[in-house]
Amino acid sequence: MKKKLGSQSIRFEQPPIITSTATIVGPMEGEGLLANFFDYVMADNINNYASWEKCESYMIEWAIRKAVEKDNSTLENVDYILAGDLLNQLMATHFAMRSLGRPFLGLYGACSTLAESMLIGSTLLDGGFAEKIAIAVSSHHDAAERQYRFPTEMGVQRPPISQWTVTGSGSAILSAMGEGPRVTTATVGRVIDLGIKDPNVMGPAMAPAAADTLLCHLNDTGRTPDYYDMIYTGDLGKVGKQLVIDLMQEKGINVSANYEDCGCMVYREEQDAHSGASGCASSGIVFASYLYPLLKKGDLKKILLIGTGSLHSPTSYQQKESIPCIAHAVSIEQ
């Protein structure tokens, strides 16, 4: 049977099961809206390591080991690890993989990496190429700041539209067998660029990509938004979220009733994160700590998770290029 659905989507014949998840976060996330849901909150953003990057590497390794432990299995049972982060050459991920010693495929989809790894992992499982796959993503506020923006101790004023990169890592175990919510369909996004150049304005830059993938997913599957209990985007923040609602409205589809953005679910207003959270770990920690338990309990039955990534680099914006963006969607059902 053909598993491709419509122009950009996939229907899994034997939907893979998400059998466990794990999260680790920094102190600011630990004081945020999801404070009670994380597996581990670090006391500070460096956790006694020599650099922000090493700390990020530790987080992703910790999250994978913890998810394997919660799955009651061992690393030897993991056929592949699919993971990625935001740093140049996937530094955090690659250094974590040295000690994990499992077959590994590195992914870069910027902040869409969770959805991307879930999509590819599910494809490998449904194809019969694996029994168990670990997926993980991480981001680190300070490591991202120094790479993309300013040194962390610079006294700069952030505009209200800017978002705060999450310090944390989320991971999940996808299995061919077991109990739990299943990844049923997925939609592979296209790169969309509507000409936004300011790297502070990432939510609005990514919103058209999210809307494009969502529209495509609905067309390919023949579903309407109310098929899902909730539709989540990865890290568009308050402004990007509003833009997705507006863009969908223009196409005659109303998503305002059951749509939320993970970037709006991490920080409290008074934490000064401005427009919300961003980074691979935005969707990573929200899914792994909060959405997954709700799906497992049955409080949420069907969700669509749309990972959103802005694919610019420090070089590209210095050369005055606009921000190409991507969004991948996975539907997770009980």
Next chain:
Amino acid sequence: MAGNQKQEKSEEQYQKKVDQVTPKPPLLKNLLWAFVVGGLICTLGQFILNYFVDLGLSKKDAAGAAGAVLIFLSAFFTGLGVYDELGKRAGAGSIVPITGFANSIVAPAMEFKREGYVFGIGAKMFVIAGPVLVYGMLTAFIIGLLHWLLH
């Protein structure tokens, strides 16, 4: 190239839409913070300057000494992780005075210490302040040249 025009048009429309929903910075609050903090830094500088003049330094020497003290204070508070908290609120109020310039040199020096003394501190220290120095010197050179030609 109808495709390009169409793309440009949709980019323009989208930019307009984004501008509509983009939250505006709290202008009055930011202005007040910048005014008060910038003013306080300058007042502090004046106190230090007066103190050095009282000690018997010439006006020119006292200005140099006061600048050095302000630079030291800014570097010190950058090191303690306080200056960026101030800058977050005061904006230009803490960037424009000489203390902001010191912060922009000390912050990258701290940040890139992990890459070592040569490729880290040495190479990255002026990553923010460098352009100011380059174009400051260039401007000084051009003005100097004009002065020389006109007199």
